[in-house]
Each structure stands twice: as structure tokens, then as C-alpha cells.
Amino acid sequence: MLVVVDDGALGGLMAVVAALEAAGMRVDRVLPEIATITGAAEPGAFAALRGVSGVDSVERAGPGFSIPHPGKGVQ
Amino acid sequence: MTNPDEENGTTGRFLVLLEDGAVEAGTRELDRIAGLRTASTAEAAGAEFPGPDGLVFDRLGVAVVSADPDQLAALTSAVDAPGPIAALEAERRVFAISAAAEEAAPGPQVDESVFTWGLQAVGANKSAATGAGVRVAVLDTGFDAEHPEFAGRAITTASFIDGETVADGHGHGTHCIGTATGPRAPGGGAGYGVAYEAEIFAGKVLSNAGSGSDGGILAGIAWAVSNNCQVVSMSLGAAVRPGTPYSQTYERVASRALAQGTLIVAAAGNESRRQEGRINPVGHPANCPSVLAVGAIDVATALGWFSCGTVDLIGAVDVVAPGVDVYSSWPRPKNHNRISGTSMATPHVAGVAALIAQATGARGWELWARLHQAARRLPLPSVDVGAGVVQAP
Numbered sequence: 001m002l003v004v005v006d007d008g009a010l011g012g013l014m015a016v017v018a019a020l021e022a023a024g025m026r027v028d029r030v031l032p033e034i035a036t037i038t039g040a041a042e043p044g045a046f047a048a049l050r051g052v053s054g055v056d057s058v059e060r061a062g063p064g065f066s067i068p069h070p071g072k073g074v075q
Numbered sequence: 076m077t078n079p080d081e082e083n084g085t086t087g088r089f090l091v092l093l094e095d096g097a098v099e100a101g102t103r104e105l106d107r108i109a110g111l112r113t114a115s116t117a118e119a120a121g122a123e124f125p126g127p128d129g130l131v132f133d134r135l136g137v138a139v140v141s142a143d144p145d146q147l148a149a150l151t152s153a154v155d156a157p158g159p160i161a162a163l164e165a166e167r168r169v170f171a172i173s174a175a176a177e178e179a180a181p182g183p184q185v186d187e188s189v190f191t192w193g194l195q196a197v198g199a200n201k202s203a204a205t206g207a208g209v210r211v212a213v214l215d216t217g218f219d220a221e222h223p224e225f226a227g228r229a230i231t232t233a234s235f236i237d238g239e240t241v242a243d244g245h246g247h248g249t250h251c252i253g254t255a256t257g258p259r260a261p262g263g264g265a266g267y268g269v270a271y272e273a274e275i276f277a278g279k280v281l282s283n284a285g286s287g288s289d290g291g292i293l294a295g296i297a298w299a300v301s302n303n304c305q306v307v308s309m310s311l312g313a314a315v316r317p318g319t320p321y322s323q324t325y326e327r328v329a330s331r332a333l334a335q336g337t338l339i340v341a342a343a344g345n346e347s348r349r350q351e352g353r354i355n356p357v358g359h360p361a362n363c364p365s366v367l368a369v370g371a372i373d374v375a376t377a378l379g380w381f382s383c384g385t386v387d388l389i390g391a392v393d394v395v396a397p398g399v400d401v402y403s404s405w406p407r408p409k410n411h412n413r414i415s416g417t418s419m420a421t422p423h424v425a426g427v428a429a430l431i432a433q434a435t436g437a438r439g440w441e442l443w444a445r446l447h448q449a450a451r452r453l454p455l456p457s458v459d460v461g462a463g464v465v466q467a468p
Contacts, residue, residue: 065311
């Protein structure tokens with residue numbers, strides 16, 4: 001789960017974190033430099049997370065990244 | 076059509092061209108007239124030749140089939156008759172796309188006794204800029220910070236992979252760091268580093284097995300921004316299907332990073348198979364408008380056969396750089412390796428960006444603009460190469 005915070009809400013970032021947790025998000029990382037919060041939540045919590053004051057967007061994290069083993073294929 | 080001839084550069088298989096929009100009808104027709112059962116690439120998901128008798132490339136309208144003389148006669152008749160089968164020819168041998176064949180290929184046919192062909196292609200060897208005072212973050216599989224050719228360098232490291240130190244158990248990260256910021260005179264062998272006096276920030280966001288997640292990568296970007304790195308090099312990505320929207324999160328993050336003076340450069344991806352006419356779209360997150368997407372060229376300034384292209388209105392290749400047969404550093408005791416990919420092109424751009432940042436003071440969007448402005452235009456489609464090959468100041 002990737003949450004982007006409004007520019008205007010950066011000063012109150014921890015309040016946004018607390019509200020996200022109250023709305024069902026398990027927060028992994030708070031990244032003030034890029035106004036982004038990462039963590040996990042049940043799909044049913046999406047609407048509640050989007051409704052948190054100061055939240056700009058909520059997006060599901062991707063399935064992940066991978067590169068081939070060294071020596072195998074184009075890197 | 077031609078007959079199969081193993082000694083004449085053909086494979087014994089045949090290419091069947093289907094009429095426009097007639098892939099389904101053509102697939103049925105192959106079965107009806109010649110008993111050929113084929114699998115479709117849409118179903119086979121990357122399998123090389125999975126059907127009992129052949130494979131249909133849906134997006135190309137081409138089937139590759141094995142046919143005995145009777146089946147061949149039936150197909151030949153079908154070409155001349157009305158119907159979905161338009162043409163037939165013997166399949167030619169093409170360049171192997173396997174890793175083994177790539178590795179077995181000899182090095183580039185240029186003089187690399189002093190500098191790699193990549194440094195020469197971007198003009199780094201003729202630039203007075205060194206990258207001094209510029210911070211370059213490479214978010215990858217970590218770094219062998221004890222590598223002897225990086226002794227005395229300013230190196231800051233951080234791992235965003237649970238349970239793993241920044242030590243590079245893969246090699247990919249050390250190779251990328253070598254290209255972006257490694258030495259020009261390593262004391263034996265070719266100089267391979269573009270910004271050889273830049274400060275190195277090695278962030279481990281891919282595990283020793285080569286895998287990572289959005290959470291770790293965003294944490295690495297935040298770390299680079301908080302350390303005021305002017306350039307972030309990300310030789311990583313995830314393949315996307317045409318038409319897939321770019322990530323709103325990464326777009327906002329990259330835009331905010333630019334506003335704070337941090338340019339993010341990312342690999343366009345290696346999913347194309349240009350020998351087969353297949354061009355796949357720029358992957359995530361390089362497909363975000365505010366992430367500089369990098370394609371790969373070879374020593375002859377031809378496009379890397381694997382290099383992703385601009386195939387929809389979402390992702391775009393912005394520039395290209397050397398990404399085939401690239402020599403750079405590798406974790407001890409091997410110390411060096413020569414590999415290929417848009418992963419290898421990306422740190423060339425990051426290094427050139429660091430040189431421009433030092434020479435001009437440009438940051439963020441201005442640095443992006445100067446990379447484009449200075450790039451050497453190529454007689455190749457802009458959808459594949461963007462503004463061309465980046466050039467050192």
C-alpha cells in the first residue's frame with residue numbers, strides 16, 4: 001500500500017499516519033522527504049484510507065521487482 | 076516460399092503470415108488443412124516454442140510451425156487460395172537471444188585499452204568534468220565497498236532489505252556503481268567510470284537474489300533525497316502490458332524529488348525481442364513522465380535487441396546510452412564483468428548527469444533539460460531512442 005500525502009499536510013505528517021492507522025493501515029515506513037507512507041491494508045480499507053484528511057492518493061504496491069541471476073540473461 | 080535447408084541458414088520450421096485481423100481464423104485453418112496444432116503467445120506467456128506443432132504470435136499475425144512435406148504442400152496450396160493464410164516462408168536462423176550466446180559473444184570491436192567503448196560513446200573520456208562535489212545514489216543490489224578500485228572514495232551505504240547488509244551478493248549493483256562513478260584509471264584494464272570523482276551513495280533495494288519491492292525502493296529514494304543526492308540511478312523495473320497506467324505514487328515522488336534537486340534515472344526495461352519484431356513498453360517506474368527512462372544501444376550505435384520502446388501514450392524512452400557488452404566492476408574476487416541490459420545504460424546516464432551537474436550547476440528539471448539538449452541525435456526512431464545518446468559536457 002502506497003499513500004501519497006498532500007503537500008499542505010506535510011507539517012502534520014504524524015497526524016496523517018495516526019489517522020491512516022486508525023483507518024486500518026499497518027504502516028511500515030514514513031518517508032517525509034517524499035511525502036509518502038508505505039505499509040499494508042486490507043482491500044476493504046481503501047475507501048477509508050482515501051478519506052483520511054491530508055491524503056492525496058492511495059495505490060496498491062506492485063508485485064515487486066526482480067533482475068536475473070548474475071550470468072543469466074540480459075540485466 | 077523456400078524449402079527448409081539446415082545448411083542454408085534456415086531452421087526447418089516455417090513462418091506462416093496470416094491476413095490482417097485473421098489470427099483466430101488462421102489458427103483454425105492451420106489445424107483444418109494441415110492438422111497443425113499451435114499455441115498462442117497470448118496463452119504461452121513467453122514460452123519459446125510450446126505448442127505441439129508451433130506457436131502463433133498473436134500481435135504479429137505470424138505463426139511459426141514445424142511441417143512435414145504433406146503439410147507443407149497443404150500450406151502452399153492455402154497461400155494461393157482465398158483465406159486467412161497470406162504467405163509462407165522458411166524460418167531463418169536469427170541471433171540467439173539466450174544468455175549463453177550473449178556471454179559467448181566477443182567484446183566490442185573498438186579499442187578499449189584505455190577506456191570502455193561506453194565512456195567513449197558518451198564522450199566522458201574527453202570531458203574536463205569529473206563529478207567532484209556531486210552525489211550519485213545507485214539503488215540496486217548493494218555494493219562491494221571494499222573493492223580495491225574504489226579505495227579512498229567517499230562512499231555512503233544503506234540497506235533497505237531486511238536481514239541483508241549492503242554487501243553485494245549479486246554483482247549487478249557493483250557493476251552499475253562502477254559505470255556511474257568508478258575509476259578512469261583502475262591500474263590495469265579499461266577505465267570504466269563516468270563520474271569518477273562523484274560521491275557514491277549505494278542503497279540496497281534489491282536483495283542478493285535480485286528482488287525488491289516498491290516499499291524498499293521508495294525508502295531508498297527518500298534516503299537519496301534526504302542526503303541531497305543530485306542524481307538517483309535505478310537499474311530496476313517491472314514489465315508492464317501496453318496501456319497500463321503509470322504509478323501515481325512514483326510520479327508524485329519523482330516530481331517532488333525534481334523540485335528538491337534530485338533527478339531520478341531508470342532503466343526502460345529489457346522485454347523487447349526486436350529480432351522478432353516485438354517491442355515491449357517502457358516498464359515501471361521508468362514509464363512515469365517525471366522519471367528519465369533510458370534505453371540501450373550497442374557499440375555500432377544500433378538499438379539493443381532487448382531495449383523497450385515507446386508503444387503507447389504512457390511510457391516514453393527519453394534518452395539512450397551504452398548497454399551492450401559493458402565492462403565494469405564486479406564484487407571480489409572476480410573484480411570485473413562484461414554484461415548487457417538497459418540496467419547498464421542507466422548508470423552511464425547517471426554519470427553523465429553528474430558531470431553536467433558539476434560543470435553547469437544544473438539541478439532537477441534543468442539537469443533533465445540539459446541532458447536532452449546535449450544528447451547526440453541518432454538516425455533512429457524517437458520512440459526507441461528519445462533525444463539520442465547522452466553526451467558529457
